[in-house]
Amino acid sequence: MISDGFANGPHSRQGVRHLALGLLAAVALLAAACSSADSSADSGGEEADSAAGAAPITLYTGRNTNLVGPLIDQFTEETGIDVEIREGGSAELAAQILIEGDASPADVFLSQDAGALGAVSKAGLFEVLPDEILDRVPEAYRAADGTWVGTSGRARVLIINPELVDDPPGSIDDLLDPEYEGKIGFAPSNASFQAFVTGLRVLRGEDGAREWLEAFANQNPEAYENNTAVRDAVDRGEIAVGLVNHYYLYELIAELGEEAVTAENVYLDGGDPGGLVNVAGAGVLVGAPNQEGALEFVEYLVGPAGQEFFAEETFEYPLALGVDAAAGLPQLDTLEPPEVDLSDLDSLEQTQELLAETGLLTQ
């Protein structure tokens, strides 16, 4: 009934001709598809040959393969273990793993943020990692129960447009100044922003957090879909300041070149809740068909090769001891993030409720 009229052709012979036309096009397309499917099968075969027998692992990655792809290739080259990649949003993949349960075909889950890792860990779907992997990374940046390990750090910063801000704020409390009314951008449904709010609750207590959020809401901040959109809005001068992670700026610089970028990062004063350092990390699934390969992969991520890669290519903070951050970034140990146990950042529901009650997140 729906597309009455999508069917309204002139009838009979003419109609058959049109159908034939459509089918002809379909067959031509199918033929094109088959030929390219053949060629991709060929290249797949070559890869399998080079893997020389080691069983492949399946990786669910919430991290973009444009960023981590080269590192994964490097891993395959060095270990002979092929990595079958399934890419998606971290939270979507976590939701998928939660539904799949221990029947999940995934060996490793590499996530953009600790929250998605925590959700999988809480469902009991992560294996406890061995000490030689966990000990590579300071305690602050891994799960308290050893079910996942941080692979790179991301500092919360303010991104500002220097043309619109004279005196950069040093604390999230400075954002409550009337000067910033209607000029702040944030991404309320973004996991990093919610982790910051959870940290705020841990640091200042429920009442303190509510007080700040209410005052923040009174500033009429602009809500964006994600950090990239916040960053772009700041860079265009649509808003003066945004709450984002530190590396978004460097991605933009890498894309457009330094001269074309107006925005700047501002690291907050020592201990300020707005300067939380969160992690991207990985865990091995309990039902992993290839446990051994999975562990080898996670070990590689926190090893020297992986850590240097994150520092130089994604502009994140390497977490393993003895690896430096990219030039131009303040080193991780010079930052003074607030003292928050990342494992305490799992109370997302309460955070969301609080955000909804203060009118910042629509429920």
Place this chain on the structure above:
Amino acid sequence: MLVLPGLAAGAVAVLPLWYLLREALAEGWESLWAEVWSGSTAALLGRSLALVASVTAACAVLGVGAAVLVVRSDLPFRRVLSVVLAMPLAVPSFVAAFAWISWRPSLAGFWGAMLVLTTVSYPFVFLPVAASLRRLDPAQEEVARSLGRSPGRVLLSVTLPQIRTPATAGALLVALYVLSDFGAVGTMRYEAFTWVIYGAFRAGFDPSRAAVLACILVLVALALVAGETFARGRGEQNRVGAGVARAQQQLALGRWKWPALGSVALLVGAGLAFPVVSVLVWFTRGVSAGIAWDEFGSALGSTVAVAVLGAVVTMALAVPLGILSARHRGAAVTALERSVYVAHGLPGIVVALSLVFVGVTVLRPLYQSTPMLTLAYAVLFLPLAVGSVRSSVLQSPVQLEEVGHSLGKGRWGVLFHVTLPLAAPGIGAGTALVMLAIVKELPATLLLHPTGMETLAMNLWSETTVGRYAAAAPAALALMLLSSVPTWILTRTTGGYR
């Protein structure tokens, strides 16, 4: 004969309900009711319905207006325009939304979402209305004129009422599309139902809440379907006279010719030219430009392969149900036909996660394989196919089938020699419509694709999420170019110039 395959199609279409109801009830009836009756849910529903109503109304006006101008007036370039006006269907909503918001950030919110959704979905109304206008017998209009009505009043009082059925059918497609869209509302930051459902999954890991909201969306979609049945009325416009209808008379635009052309050009500019030019600008704008040709080629091949496969399978499921619902009336058949709309108003992520559940629960060997992905497409897009088949069967007189029987053909003989050939244009159009939808589909493809396969939509998503717009441009252009093929088929099969 057709009942069993029809039932199969219905069963496929309601698969997501299994998971949704299970999740929605996971925390008991009480919390379900609390969620349904909370003030925030009502506000959310209000926002979504406001968007649905305004976009649908705008599309109805623009779609019908453009169709009348192109088919029934002496508008310059109308042959070219009749094809070009359909082309915005090939533009994915989030590409259009991103183009607009990059140009004018202040568009964010209701008006931006309305602008984007209107400019990319008015062809859902334009195409069937234009096709129907071409088919109309001018006899009634001539009578009205001979009785002294002016051409303008004839248009309003005689012609337009005759295209009510295709116009409401197209409007329903628009309404369901708006209800389930995430690309435009996400980019435009308009907090509609889908935005919040995504939030519940993404940041909240709260599948139960998302499922409750999704169930409400299912009800809204079914209400829209019922409303459409009511709105299109019962009239039939089959021409039964002997011989060929006379040629239609063109409305002379006179001094309105150029303003009319300008408005149509504006519509095409907003829906097609602006997004395409924006993507071309991405191409020149960053250092991530450049094409990995082999990767790109295989993404193109995979996209075509899943689109053709998905469309053929969906159509195979739809044909029995379409014929059944056209030729048999009754509550059971109506219920079966409506069942295919269950998933159509749902955001793709909900259908995708439902099928993840079905996959690991009962179809484990098929999970994350091409057949499973094809099944997902069928669940999502069956209504497009069933609707096309049904209406084209309705247009062929049942008497022809009776003649077939009387001449000694069996049921199968009549089906293959009379019913199906007569329904061929509808089957072709439906297949094209489903292909078009599959090429642009993202959430289900992301979660259910066979490991190692990448489609153009996935490539586009992957590049844009990290802001590599220049690198995303080739995939975006290829996606639109590829989508223009089924769109073009659609303009042909819905009755081009004879």
